[in-house]
Amino acid sequence: MTKKDEMEEFITHLDPSTACESGYLPTQQEYMEALGPYGTAITAVGSLITVVLVVFYIEHIVFTFRNTHSVFRRHINWIACFYPMGALMSLLSLIVPRAYSICLAVKIVFFSLGISHFTDLTVEMFGCEKAMLAKLSGSFFSVCPSLCRCPSPRVTKVRLRLVKWMLWQLPYTQTIYFFFEMYWTRAESDPIGLIYFGYAYLVLDFLNALSFLTAIYALTVLTRLVGDVLQPFNYKRKAATLLVFLVVLKVPGFFMTVLGNYGHFPCVPPYINSMMYAHTAVGLVHLCLIPLFGGLEYWQYHTLEFVSPISDKHHKHSHELIIHGQACVCIISEMNNVTKPPRRLSGTLPPIVLENKMALDPQYSSDEGQNNNDGVANLSAVVGR
Known part of the structure; x- marks a missing residue:
């Protein structure tokens, strides 16, 4: 070993992050080698979770076909399909690290479509938009926390549609965000494929945050408006589950991704740099949360509440x-x-x-x-x- 190699080894021992190549996404073999036995355990447990959720989803489809009126069935099945799809995408991103971006995009867009279908399901619980407006005649939107003395606008057709569009926008804006995120990432990578994030990239992160925060706010407003009226459907419980899941799915992942992209996570040499560390953490968090909320969804919709029209x-x-x-x-x-x-x-x-x-x-x-x-x-x- 030359003096130069000894010096590099000594520096690496003092600061392990110098052994990690910033912006490098490891191959599947390199990633599994870096994870060691944890990689095998993650693959086995993730596969089991995915298979179980797929089986429950198939049973859920059979149940809704037999016990749910057709006007509700499509929306409920769309909401339920995210959980096996989300588990599968989380597993694939943990097996093939270079597929993380596309797997995350599919996962988030699928969940965004579920939010959109829940909005449509809310209208169908009333029967139609006209019936919803008639039922809510004289009601007011609660647009601010109760401690704030802000005016509460009366429910009108235009304002109600505005709230719905604040939820419907989520799959569109998230699709646009992920397209530009992947396009910009490839455009900013160097000739050998290393990825570098300039601070101008934070503009996309801001648009991403604005998109899901708007949906969180609109879902909160809608729940306050119709929660008591739709008590026969246990609406508050269903909406709260989706709202909490949206928060824990997007907010921690958003911050971990931003911190990982700018080198704020530790390095596990030689292949797990800060960005890869964040990707792994996000994938594991999602893989743990999806079966939990999938079980709640199965329990909430595996009932006879939607057996009849309104x-x-x-x-x-x-x-x-x-x-x-x-x-x-x-x-x-x-x-x-x-x-x-x-x-x-x-x-x-x-x-x-x-x-x-x-x-x-x-x-x-x-x-x-x-x-x-x-x-x-x-x-x-x-x-x-």
Whole structure:
């Protein structure tokens, strides 16, 4: 060993971070070599978690098909599908470190789509947007903490849609963020593939933070607005689970990624630099959180709360009329007194009734011929022919 090698070894012993190549993403073999037996354990446990979540998701699909009304089914299945997909992406990012960015992008975008579908599910719990506005007539948004004396705007169609768009934006903005994040990363890497982050890169991190903080705020406002009204669906519990999961999924990962990119995590020579250390920590945190919240989701939606459509007591046929694409089939079956053995429980129970002093139609009258049931009467005449 030359004096130069001895000096480098001595410096490495004093400061191990000098042995790590900043910006280097190890190969799969190098990464597993660096993790040693921990790599095998992570792969085995992660695979088991993923398989279990996939099995539970398949069972969940069967349950919702049999016991959930079709108007809710698609949204519930989308919310549930994130957990096996998230576990799979976390596992793959821990096996192939150079695939971390694309795996994280798929994971976060899938969860963002789940948030978007939960927003749609909230509207369907009322029956439709018109029914939601009628039910919330006279209500006010709680836009600030109770200690702040800020004005509370009245619920209107425009303001309600603004809150929904603050949630719907999440999958779009996260997709845009991850596209530019991966594009910028490749553009800033040197000829041999080392990645360097300039402070201008913090602009993307700011947009990322703005995106998910907006969604967190909007989900909080929506929960305060409709939580008591949708108590038959245990809405507060479901919304709180998604809200907490969104916070713990994005906030720690955001800070760990920023700190790792700028060298604030320790180095485990020769392959685990600060950035790779942060990637590993984020993957492990997600792999631990996903089965926990996946179990909560399974428990909350594996019920009979969504077995029937919604009805307003002032409208005899409202539960058929608001189910788009199924109205005529339901009404004709009732008029012809057709009785068929139900294949699923969702076809046997009466609709859930949300009490409301207002009719969905502003021109509603006690006279059956003056409200929306004119259409039903006309349809009855057609069928009678």
